[in-house]
Amino acid sequence: MPAKRAVYTALLGGYERLNDQAVAEESGIPFICFTDDPELKSDTWEIRLVEPLLPLDMVRSQRDLKIRGHDSLSEFSETLYIDNSVALKRSASDILDDWLDGSDFTVAHHSYRDRVIDEFDEVVALGYDDGARVNEQLIHYSELYPDILLERPHWNGILARRSSAAVSRTMDIWFDHVLRYSRRDQLSANVAFSLGGVQLRSLELDNWLSPSHAWPVEAQRKAHLGKVSRRKVGPLLAEIARAERETAALRTSLDQLTAEANETNALHAAQVSELEAALEGARLLAEEERSRRTVLEKDLIGYIGQLEDLRNSTSWRLTAPIRRVLQASRTREKEDTH
Structure with a gap:
């Protein structure tokens, strides 16, 4: 019996305009957008209203849907998550056929970053999250998972998964780390993949442009909603820890x-x-x-x-x-x- 499939995205807090997907019709599977905006309309997405998990933290509420999905997705055995800024260039069904061949969870390696620890530097430098929280995460990971910090990071704009206990366990661990530490999921992805024991496949894929996708597409993003204050709210623990390691x-x-x-x-x-x-x-x-x-x-x-x-x-x-x-x-x- 063919797997029941769906593509989904999550758009909360009016962060950006919803991008339509030109390949939705030819894919032959539902394209579902979870949102808290009752006025949102689309020609290619099926709009499903949801209550954010954390009403005062839309970023982590979006990560909840991205990482763990939504209860209504339980009817599907295979799903393809895409960030709203990703445009698919070929049938989502074909992508799922390719990406889930021999694995239960597939994601692309970061194509322009060499180590997970480099992601920590970028997040702090660009003000994408609270520096003290990011630095605390780095210190903890340095103590617990030093080898993982030297691994290739993953680009999580597209996630292909097959429903399984290992996938669910890994996603729960991943979201736990997003709640406990930085909301930037790429910082905790490798740790979660390691701890969860998921059957992982890491693709070598140009993150900007591939035969399957283009990224980022114009979404009239309100970038300031995704950043934190540049004010230093804690000591530069990551730099201290890095200096200590060096x-x-x-x-x-x-x-x-x-x-x-x-x-x-x-x-x-x-x-x-x-x-x-x-x-x-x-x-x-x-x-x-x-x-x-x-x-x-x-x-x-x-x-x-x-x-x-x-x-x-x-x-x-x-x-x-x-x-x-x-x-x-x-x-x-x-x-x-x-």
């Missing part, structure tokens, strides 16, 4: 370099000691050689003196004729032999 990393690197330097110095000291010992040994040998040579020179001088004394003696002169005879005799013996 300092700790530098300290670790310094300790490692110091240990390597100490090891190298110890090796060099050992080599110097060996060379000094070898040099001392060579010096001692040279001293011994010089002493031995001095003794030999003295002996040689003594022998020369004795030889000269012998040559100058009377007996040496008297025996000279005998030595000449003996020399001549040895010479004849050698000639006879040859």
Whole structure:
């Protein structure tokens, strides 16, 4: 039996104009817009009025519908959520076929941000949420999920899901974090996906433009409603925590370099000691050689003196004729032999 499907979006608090979807008719499935505006009309969306979960916090009320959906969606086994600023370029049914092939929940990676922690910086820099709350979240995540902060973030403008217990559990965790921490859902998405154990598929998709969508489309957005005061309402805890992490990393690197330097110095000291010992040994040998040579020179001088004394003696002169005879005799013996 084919899955029962729907596309939905949520538009609360008059934040922006509802964008119609040109592919709604060809998709062959309902396009549902949840809104609190009783005057809202559309040629492509089925308008369903809802009461915001948090009437004084329209952003989190919208995230509630985005992340957890609405009770009336329980009749559908597969849904495609799209932000109002997303325009689909092909059949939503085809997108669901592709995106849910082999997974229960599919979302695109962020195509122009490398790490989740970079999203924290952007949210604070652009004033999209209270800095103290964002920084507290960053500190908690740094303690509990440091590796996740280094993961690729997700772009949550389009969410494809199949109804399952794991998906529901993951969405509940995600919205819990949006309630507890920043309302910017991309900051808590990776943590929720990890903790919920959902069968996740992360697509490599140009967030601005793909064969399936274009983003953002003009929606006459009231941007000031999505931002918070630029006034600093708390200490810059994220920067402090980041500085502490960088300092700790530098300290670790310094300790490692110091240990390597100490090891190298110890090796060099050992080599110097060996060379000094070898040099001392060579010096001692040279001293011994010089002493031995001095003794030999003295002996040689003594022998020369004795030889000269012998040559100058009377007996040496008297025996000279005998030595000449003996020399001549040895010479004849050698000639006879040859």
